[in-house]
Amino acid sequence: xxxxxxxxxxxxxxxxxxxxxxxxxxxxxxxxxxxxxxxxxxxxxxxxxxxxxxxxxxxxxxxxxxxxxxxxxxxxxxxxxxxxxxxxxxxxxxxxxxxxxxxxxxxxxxxxxxxxxxxxxxxxxxxxxxxxxxxxxxxxxxxxxxxxxxxxxxxxxxxxxxxxxxxxxxxxxx
Numbered sequence: 001x002x003x004x005x006x007x008x009x010x011x012x013x014x015x016x017x018x019x020x021x022x023x024x025x026x027x028x029x030x031x032x033x034x035x036x037x038x039x040x041x042x043x044x045x046x047x048x049x050x051x052x053x054x055x056x057x058x059x060x061x062x063x064x065x066x067x068x069x070x071x072x073x074x075x076x077x078x079x080x081x082x083x084x085x086x087x088x089x090x091x092x093x094x095x096x097x098x099x100x101x102x103x104x105x106x107x108x109x110x111x112x113x114x115x116x117x118x119x120x121x122x123x124x125x126x127x128x129x130x131x132x133x134x135x136x137x138x139x140x141x142x143x144x145x146x147x148x149x150x151x152x153x154x155x156x157x158x159x160x161x162x163x164x165x166x167x168x169x170x171x172x173x174x
Contacts, residue, residue, distance in 0.1 A: 003116045010116055018128060021109055026068045029102040030075040039097035042145050049145030052138060062139045069099060078143065086154045093147045100140035103133040 005013070045051065052058040063079075070077030076095040082088070106129065113125040 001116060001118050002114070005116045010121075013116060014113065014121065014125065017113060018125075018132065021112075022106055022132070023068075025102050025106050025109075026075075027072050029098055029105075030069070030072040032098070034091070034094055034098070037094045037098045037101070039093055039144060042141060042148070046141065046145055048149045049142045052142040052145075056138065058138060058142050061135075062142065065136055065139060069095060081147075084150075086151060089147055089151055089154070093144055093151070096140045096144040096147065100137050100144075103136045103140070107133050 042048075067077055067079045069075045070079075076091070076098075078092065078095055078099065081092065110126050110129045114122050117125060
């Protein structure tokens, strides 16, 4: 504890701190250009999201989490896939990366609470931060894996249809 505060202020900062931090980051991330969010490949160990289904049963609980993406003007709601258009799905993939990074940033801010809390309260605050953000991070990664698999299916089927049309040649009017 670096800053000694009265108990009332400590309680206030602890109770208000996480919501203010989470909402502030959520708002700030919706204002950043989408082009900044280029998700890389997921780890092979994630098995296109199947590891989350098998080990965590993510399909049973993922819909219970809040989706703050659509709360702010210019945000992107990720509650459900609204369109199967590949351009929309690619944007959805980017937005899952944006959401994941936002939650990682929130976790990275946890040491701010160390300024005014004793060590045992630091543990509680970090525990809350992990409990509030890790499930969201996992859901973002799971959804991104599933959406990337869908995009691969689009590209594969488009490639097959292009191959078929090139084999038959252009149609000729007689």
